Amino acid sequence: MELPQLGKQCSVNFCKQNDFLIHTCTHCSLEFCKLHFHVSSHNCSKCKDNVVEKLDSAASDKYICTDKSCNSSSIIEMICTECKKHFCLSHRHHGCFEKTDEEISNELKAWQEPKHQFSIAKNVVDTQIAEKSKKSKNSALAQKVQLMKLKGRATGSNNIPLVHRKYFLIYPPLKVVKKEPRAVFISDDWTIGKSIDSIADIIGINNANNTSNPIKLKLFNHLNGQVIINKMDILVSSLLNDNILSDGQNLILEYSKEDTIDYTLYK
Structure with a gap:
């Protein structure tokens, strides 16, 4: 009486070991021995961790520096938080945060306006106080003169x-x-x-x-x-x-x- 075929061979070409406890890869569905059942042991082509994807040349040229004098490109997009444009490392300090002369002039005017208004208001109040003080002095003097006349x-x-x-x-x-x-x-x-x-x-x-x-x-x-x-x-x-x-x-x-x-x- 002949014995049925026992065990199965490992799918790795250089192994082909007959193993009674064969293991089936969950990625490629091939059968492997206990030495090669892990995805890293048989270089499983279906496992993403073992696949090195070829970079698309078009993708590598996607992010080109916005600076007109620069042709460098990057696979990583580096967006300026102010102007929302991509710049390379060499041009990341591109002066986007620097204010124009007009902006600086407008901000200076806005800063000086309260001081100007305060100066005008102070001059008006000082003038009014001076006038009232003068009137008060004149009134007090006039009343003293009148008092002298009344006494007579x-x-x-x-x-x-x-x-x-x-x-x-x-x-x-x-x-x-x-x-x-x-x-x-x-x-x-x-x-x-x-x-x-x-x-x-x-x-x-x-x-x-x-x-x-x-x-x-x-x-x-x-x-x-x-x-x-x-x-x-x-x-x-x-x-x-x-x-x-x-x-x-x-x-x-x-x-x-x-x-x-x-x-x-x-x-």
Whole structure:
């Protein structure tokens, strides 16, 4: 009785060993012995790791340097992050990030513009401050001169000590026939209510502040028509200390229930 053929031969030409435990390559499907079953042992033509692909000559010339004076090519594309173009290693610093003279000039102008605007605004503010300071000095000087004049012709209670006398030029109510302003003095330790009573007596006008009539005699600032104060129990000295009143100031005495009057009518 003949025995059936046992085992199979290795597919490697120089081996051809008969092996009972034959191995089949998963790539090329050929059979190999235990010495040549690995893809590297039999140089498997179907395994990608063993295949050296031939580079396409066209592909090697695909990436040509963008620099006009350069003809070098590369299989690796090197893109500039700024202009998105390919450059070789020799021309990778091609000045793409460098700004033109026009761009530099525009950026310089944009940088200098805030400084220019600030300089203009500062000059305007400085001029306004200087003008206000000049007006303030002139106003203070004019008020000092007026105070000296008022002291020479003001009328008031002789019982007021000289040290407590405060002088004002009072513009009388519009309904008074004799509308010329009067120079008066009051005491700085009087209330504003008592001061109004005294000024009304000096000018010789009716005073109904002690009645329920809503229209009262009030003192107003001659520069803006604003009431000096509505509370009649405030001391004159307190108003002077708070710079609400000043010695030698022009004031308007008027019948009103409002806090503002048209100061332009009193001249």
